Amino acid sequence: MRNHLIIVTGHYGSGKTEFAVNLAFRLAQAGSLVSLADLDIVNPYFCSRERRAELTKRGIRLIASKGADSDLPAINPEVYALLERGVCGIMDVGGDAAGAQVLGRFSQKIQTIEYELLCVVNFNRPETGTPHKAEVYLRQIEYSSRLLVTGLVNNTHLGDQTTTHDIRRGAELIEALSNSTGIPVKYHTFEERFLETLELPNDQLFPMQLYMKKPWEL
Numbered sequence: 001m002r003n004h005l006i007i008v009t010g011h012y013g014s015g016k017t018e019f020a021v022n023l024a025f026r027l028a029q030a031g032s033l034v035s036l037a038d039l040d041i042v043n044p045y046f047c048s049r050e051r052r053a054e055l056t057k058r059g060i061r062l063i064a065s066k067g068a069d070s071d072l073p074a075i076n077p078e079v080y081a082l083l084e085r086g087v088c089g090i091m092d093v094g095g096d097a098a099g100a101q102v103l104g105r106f107s108q109k110i111q112t113i114e115y116e117l118l119c120v121v122n123f124n125r126p127e128t129g130t131p132h133k134a135e136v137y138l139r140q141i142e143y144s145s146r147l148l149v150t151g152l153v154n155n156t157h158l159g160d161q162t163t164t165h166d167i168r169r170g171a172e173l174i175e176a177l178s179n180s181t182g183i184p185v186k187y188h189t190f191e192e193r194f195l196e197t198l199e200l201p202n203d204q205l206f207p208m209q210l211y212m213k214k215p216w217e218l
Contacts, residue, residue, distance in 0.1 A: 005082055005113060007091045008153075009100055009141055010120030011128050015155040015212075017048050019120050019189055020092040022208040024048075024060050032088040037063040037079050039102050040094045048092045051211050075102060083109045093145075103145035110147060117145070118186055120153040123173045124166060131177040138181065151186030152178055153206075162190070164197050171200055 006023065010016035017040065024036045038049040048055075049064040056062065063078045082089030083106065093100055103110070119141060121134050128134040138149055156170025167190050178185050187206040190198065195207045 005087075005089045005091065005110065005115040007093055007103065007110075007115060007117045007145075007147070008120060009093045009117065009145075010153070010155075011122070011125055011137055013125045014120040014122040014128070015157060015189070016120040017092055018208060018210065018212045019118075019153060019155060019187075019206075020090055021048050021051055021055070021211050022189075022206070024055065024090050025058060027088060027090075028058050028060050033059070033061075034088050034090065035061040035063060035082055036090045036092065037076070037082055038092050039075065039079065040092055040099060054211065075105075079106070080109075083113060100141045100144040103147060107146035115147075116150045116186075117147050118151045118153050119149045119183075120155050120189075121170075121174060121177065123154075123156045123170045124158050131173055131180060134173075134177050135181055138177075138183075149181075149183055152181075152183055153187045153189060154185065155189040157190070162194075164194055167194060167198060168200075 008016050008020040008023070020036065024034050028034045036048055036055060038047050040047050049062060052062050063076050081087065082091065093103060119138050121128050123129055123134070128137055142148055152174055154170045154174035156166050158166055167188065171188055174185050185204060188200050188204050189206040189208055192207040192209060195205070198205065
């Protein structure tokens with residue numbers, strides 16, 4: 001695969017890390033040598049580094065922030081390997097504008113390679129409950145990261161209470177967000193159990209398994 005960096009961001013509760021982990025598994029299954037960098041140094045919960053065993057078993061290299069569980073985490077310098085040519089890399093970035101600031105230090109280098117910056121949106125979160133609110137948040141991410149969002153990911157859900165109505169409603173709202181921003185919809189994500197009940201563009205469907213379980217679900 002050509003040098004390709006996929007940066008995944010989204011508000012807390014959007015499911016961005018779940019998407020990033022599933023994306024890594026999908027790319028690895030397709031034959032790519034994948035590296036996943038956990039750059040979520042702001043929020044210590046639901047981080048991709050928690051799935052180290054599963055990622056390693058599937059041949060995915062995990063690059064975790066040093067001291068990520070401490071009060072003063074530091075970026076692992078191995079992240080720079082994702083910015084070299086010939087690498088298939090995914091960055092799981094902090095779920096708010098402050099978390100996206102970590103991209104600022106890499107922005108000039110990132111702009112010299114092929115990359116996608118995907119914004120995951122859950123319209124069942126109050127902070128991103130409307131296309132307007134989601135756009136305000138999205139622009140904050142762009143400002144903090146010094147990069148432009150290139151694609152939108154609809155991940156509207158309510159955990160195990162999710163229904164097809166939630167996903168379809170999210171699909172309508174993400175289209176409205178796409179129309180107002182000019183940013184294309186990349187994926188509609190959902191649990192695999194909904195695959196046969198959704199009528200959405202096939203090339204945008206992204207069924208997922210849930211790996212980021214709550215502590216009491218493990």
